[in-house]
Amino acid sequence: MTDLPHTDFTQRFIFDDSDARGELVSLELSYAEVLAKHAYPEPVAQLLGELMAAAALLVGTMKFDGLLILQARSEGPIPLLMIECSSERDIRGLARYEAELIAPDASLSDLMPNGVLALTVDPTEGQRYQGIVDLHGKTLSECFTNYFVMSQQVGTKFWLNADGKRARGMLLQQLPADRIKDEDDRAESWRHTIALADTLKAEELLGLDNETILHRLYHEEEVRLFDAQSLRFHCSCSRERSGNALVSLGLHDAQNLAAEHGGKVEIDCQFCNQRYLFDAADIAQLFAGAGVDTPSGTRH
Structure with missing residues (x-):
């Protein structure tokens, strides 16, 4: 064995x-x-x-x-x-x-x-x-x-x-x-x-x-x-998945959510506490279909 x-x-x-x-x-x-x-x-x-x-x-x-x-x-x-x-x-x-x-x-x-x-x-x-x-x-x-x-x-x-x-x-x-x-x-x-x-x-x-x-x-x-x-x-969360969650809200709601939180949306993984940040530029990039490969910033 x-x-x-x-x-x-x-x-x-x-x-x-x-x-x-x-x-x-x-x-x-x-x-x-x-x-x-x-x-x-x-x-x-x-x-x-x-x-x-x-x-x-x-x-x-x-x-x-x-x-x-x-x-x-x-x-x-x-x-x-x-x-x-x-x-x-x-x-x-x-x-x-x-x-x-x-x-x-x-x-x-x-x-x-x-x-x-x-x-x-x-x-x-x-x-x-x-x-x-x-x-x-x-x-x-x-x-x-x-x-x-x-x-x-x-x-x-x-x-x-x-x-x-x-x-x-x-x-x-x-x-x-x-x-x-x-x-x-x-x-x-x-x-x-x-x-x-x-x-x-x-x-x-x-x-x-x-x-x-x-x-x-x-x-x-x-x-x-x-x-x-x-x-x-191993946690399967990712910036891409978090971005997809934002896209599912629709552009108007995603922009409003960012505006309500000082210009940034924070998405936290409930499993591992990883935090993903999306600013107005990230959101525009997401809805333009360009993805989020170059994020403005992520942090734990």
Whole structure:
């Protein structure tokens, strides 16, 4: 097996004698990059890390070219958690929150009451897909497990943990009947696989390497661990995209917006805090179809 790619990667594994597969994820640098963009309270940082881990696990198990978007919305102190992860394994995320309403020991239901979880796959080619379920569960792990039970009808279970420094996750999923044909034996094998995984403590998932985790859980099983696949934090914002957003307003509204703000329009990326500035000359250039390759200025 090749050396692990730094600190941010997913790693697939498969059971040779039963119809199940799994995926493990570790995120450190990309998680730190997301948290560095905003002063998130600890409970927000934890949920954001868990959602990042879930997105990475899903991209690791899905075959598509494009973008996976996870959004958790609610009517509570955290109205929005959002993660985007591309098939190129670039990941970014953000949260909206009201710090004064967040208690340190708040549960998921306290932080995100009446919440919904939306999973969107936006392929480079083909039709956009979205699935939505209620945020029913004590943890995000339970919510994702429920999503697959309700929308995919595929035996799937998630374990997600984050502590502000590292985000980790594990996914187990049933495969079509192959090794085990008998329905009762197949169901019992799946229950056994899940029961062993449920003995994994949060501190073990956060602190142990993948080989140790799998040996700890399945030392009596034949498990193959595949090469790791790296991920990285990367924001897809650009001056060009920001300019396109201005163009979508129309020339008159874009000019008025600049006039109202001292002659310049500021467009901030919510994910990475990059700021793009457009003055009257930039706006005229945009609407003349000349683009914005020579900006008057950008700054963070």
